Amino acid sequence: MSLVKLVDPVAAEELGRVHFIGIGGAGMSGIARILLKRGVRVSGSDARSTDQVSELRELGATVHIGHAASHIRDVDTVVVSTAIRDSNPELGEALKQGLRIIPRAAALASVMAGRTGVAVAGTHGKTTTASMLTVALQKCGADPSYCVGGQLVTTGLGADEGSGEVFIAEADESDGSFLMLAPDIAVVTNVEADHLDNYGDPRAVHDSFARFAERIGSLLIACADDPGAAELADVARARGLKVVTYGETGDYRVRDVRPDGFGITFTIEGMGEVRLAVPGAHNALNATAVVAVAVALGLPFEEIRDGLATFTGAKRRFEAKGEAGGVAVFDSYAHHPTELAADLRAARDVVASYSGSGRVIAVFQPHLYSRTRFFADEFGAALGLADEAIVLDVYGAREDPEPGVSGAMVAGRVRLPESQVVYAPDRASVPALVAGRARGGDIVLTMGAGDVTELGPQIIAELSAG
Structure with a gap:
């Protein structure tokens, strides 16, 4: 992925009727929501239905599931997320019609104006x-x-x-x-x-x-x-x-x-x-x-x-997911070594305040092959702040796999005794693995920008069953 092409934003009132390709994404849906609140006519499309899509429909947006050239109708401006490929049929139709096409950040600049x-x-x-x-x-x-x-x-x-x-x-x-x-x-x-x-x-x-x-x-x-x-x-x-x-x-x-x-x-x-x-x-x-x-x-x-x-946090920012068997489970979006280190230090503070004797168990899913390759040593050092570390395989997101780059690169660099580090390429095995290691007073912290966030409830279920 290359850096986006910068464009000069226009005032929101000049956008006219706005269509979002990839409207269900966090950033795109937010801008669409603001435009709808301002009375702008909004349409869009996404690959699947989400809670955000449902909320936008309730606010008056026309949202299509799936992408088709026919969705580009009665539109003045098309907003494109960075996840949209050049082959997208709606993008092709917008180009054919000569419509104004802007990236998400330009749309954000427009509503800020x-x-x-x-x-x-x-x-x-x-x-x-x-x-x-x-x-x-x-x-x-x-x-x-x-x-x-x-x-x-x-x-x-x-x-x-x-x-x-x-x-x-x-x-x-x-x-x-x-x-x-x-x-x-x-x-x-x-x-x-x-x-x-x-x-x-x-x-x-x-x-x-x-x-x-x-x-x-x-x-x-x-x-x-x-x-x-x-x-x-x-x-x-x-x-x-x-x-x-x-x-x-x-x-x-x-x-x-x-x-x-x-x-x-x-x-x-x-x-x-x-x-x-x-x-x-x-x-x-x-x-x-x-x-x-x-x-x-x-x-x-x-x-x-x-x-x-009164601030109680943001979703996926050291978010409490629940507790079972005296083990508290939290979830974090941390996906850079500095972020991992900050959250693990915070977890130690929380343990000290509550049980005093509990341990911190880190469950980390590296995000992007390139980031894993660049920062494997630093990830290993950060995870050494935990008492135990379970490392999943890489969540590739937009990237294709790289030969030799996997979660094992990180697990092998964690500065903890070998018995306290596990490489777990099978994500489905992780909840039971955590439940078998955790004990009352411990904190489990799932970390990463990928689907590791789904493990929190599963870990709690395993802890409850035990």
């Missing part, structure tokens, strides 16, 4: 930070519109139209499409090597973020603790952009982070104490970024602090 745009970018943490910001602003009465990469636990939605002036968007760097956004304010949580199948080398990732910074209207909020984000802050300052930093160093300084039940409590120096209902020191940084945005928007710290306390 005219609002105070806040984009949250970064190699990790952007979904949680954008979700946290959304919930906190909602509790402050700001009622923002939002389009993020995961579903909020509070609303069950990943996107919605609000009545306020602020529009919060997750800015996706994976294919370079965040360069179509032009936010007033942007948060950059970190800049690390990832998506090297697209970018080729780490320097290209940094260069892409530097180009993103050029599109920010008034303020960059960057994490001073992350070398890549700190470098970006220096580049942005040199270009005359206002920059605010946060972290253990910076303008907003995080102090005294400590586990507090399932959540954490910490202090922002000179402002006060914040309590979160989600675990992990990394979430103290995410919340501090939210405070920096809120202050820039003119909201008082006390209100945003109270709003942050």
Whole structure:
């Protein structure tokens, strides 16, 4: 997959009648939902029916299951997801008719236009930070519109139209499409090597973020603790952009982070104490970024602090799936070594708060052959933070298999005793495997961007049966 072709977005009111090819995807369905709430006529197609498709139909969208050229009728603009191939018959028909064809990010830029745009970018943490910001602003009465990469636990939605002036968007760097956004304010949580199948080398990732910074209207909020984000802050300052930093160093300084039940409590120096209902020191940084945005928007710290306390997470971001036999099961979208390490440290904090003697069992499914090849050593090191690691085979997603690249590459690099590491290429065997190893007080954490998320309920069922 190559980087998407960048196009100049148009105002939402100029899109006319909009058809989404791949409307059921998380990002596509969110934009479609917002357009429907604004009274825009929306149609679309997808390979299968989903809950998102049903919700869009209830809002008035015409959604076809399956793709056919005949679906392109009475349409002005066609939005295409990155999963759509050039051979798609609807795309071919749109080209034949000479219709405006835009990628998802350009459609997102269109619905953001005219609002105070806040984009949250970064190699990790952007979904949680954008979700946290959304919930906190909602509790402050700001009622923002939002389009993020995961579903909020509070609303069950990943996107919605609000009545306020602020529009919060997750800015996706994976294919370079965040360069179509032009936010007033942007948060950059970190800049690390990832998506090297697209970018080729780490320097290209940094260069892409530097180009993103050029599109920010008034303020960059960057994490001073992350070398890549700190470098970006220096580049942005040199270009005359206002920059605010946060972290253990910076303008907003995080102090005294400590586990507090399932959540954490910490202090922002000179402002006060914040309590979160989600675990992990990394979430103290995410919340501090939210405070920096809120202050820039003119909201008082006390209100945003109270709003942050109500944030209970986003789907697949250390999401509690249930408990059986004294074993708690959580699910995480973590698919990069840094993300695995952050979640496993958070899991240790949770164990310490509850049982004190429990173990952390990691169930990891590598995502993409290229990412597995690039980061096998780093994945192994991160999984060494668990007490036991079960490694599935690679979830290829859009990629074809690569000779010699499998979950065994990762399992062989985990820095734990051999008896505490299992390579499990048969996904169906994993629930029973976990149930046979887990004991009361343990935490099981399923991790990965693929179908590993389906294992949580199955593990709970096996634990219950035992």
